[in-house]
Amino acid sequence: MRLVDWVRNRQSPTKWVILCKAVLKKQFTIMLRYRVNFAINIVTMYVLFAIVFFGGQAAVSQAGGSFNSLDSTLNGLIVGWFLWTMSQGAYSGLASNVTQESEWGTLEQLFMSPFGFGGVMWVKAIVNLVQSTVVGGIMLLLMMVTxxxxxxxxxxxxxxxxxxxxxxxIGFGFAFGGLALIYKRVQSVSNIMQFAMVGLISAPVADISWLRALPLVQGSGMLQASMRRGVRLWEFAPPKLVVLVVTAIVYPLVGYVIFSYCSSVARRRGVMGHY
Structure with missing residues (x-):
């Protein structure tokens, strides 16, 4: 499409705001309508943390040690669990959105949107981030109280x-969302990413510096420094900030390229609206 055509067909900022509000309202309406399922997800994540926390307490006590000696490790566990909770919802949300739209028979309607299918999915990604922030905040509060x-x-x-x-x-979310367009159900593959995220969040960047280029790794280290030691944003070394910003741009773009390619494949095969 020529630049002139793109400028003529692009939507005004006001219309994008309306789209964001509509998607946000839909997302939280579904969450409240199926509030029992939402509550069970929160409880499940909290119970898993409680098992690790109280199990660790019991193990240290049986070994004759003091749990207070693990202060630093426990604080790191809380921060890591907080980030894992948010990351899980943000990356899996896009694949779930595609699967749900396919089940409801509304997926093809998104292609007819004046914002374009890609534009709608970017808005969904941002809304998933907002929802994940709410869930992460609840979990952080529960963990600190516990x-x-x-x-x-x-x-x-x-x-x-x-x-x-x-x-x-979110780049991985786009990639899995693209696979869901073609293969419909990719939960089994997506679930593997949960275990991979644990490794990324706890990656030893102090020993292996190149790991900072992987998703979640640099941000996890900076979040640990901020929440455990009170380091402010402007106190981080510029190279760390650069790595954080670059990875936050590159991975979503790569994921979106994969998503766009999968969209084209799904349309060529005629399986876009099938489930």
Whole structure:
């Protein structure tokens, strides 16, 4: 499409705001309508954390040690679990959205949107990030109450770090969303990513510096420094900020390229609206 045509056909910022509000309303309406399922997801994630926390307490006590000696490790566990909770919802949301739209028979309608299918999916990705932030905030509060630990929650610092960090994993969300367009159900493959994220969040960047280029890794380290030691955003070394920003741009773009290619394949095969 020529630049002139793109300018003529592009939507005004006001219309994009309306789209964002509509998708946000739909997402939270579904969440509230199926609130039992939402509550069970929260409880499941909390129970898993409680098992790790109280199980660790019991193991240390039986070994004759003091659980207070694991203060640093426990704080790191809370921050890592908080990031894992948000990342899981953000990356799996797009594939789930595609699967749901296919089941409802509304997927092809998204292609007829004046915003384009890609534009709608970008908005869905952002809304999934907002929803994941709500879930992550609830989990963080529950974990701090359970453990009695108070971490530094400087929104000016952790807000940008979280957004940029989650954007690195959104690229995988686009990739899995593209696979869902063709193969419809990719939950089994998607679930593997949950275990991979644990490794990325806990990656030893101090020993292997190139790991910082992987998704979640750089942001996880900066989030740990901010919430555990109170490091402010402007106190981080410029190279760390550069790596965080670059990965937050590259991975979503690569994921979107894969998503666009899968969309083309699904249309050629005539399986876009099939389930």
């Amino acid at each position: 453990t009695g630990r108070i971490l530094t929650v400087d929104l000016v610092t952790i807000g940008p770090i979280l957004v940029l960090t989650i954007f690195t994993i």
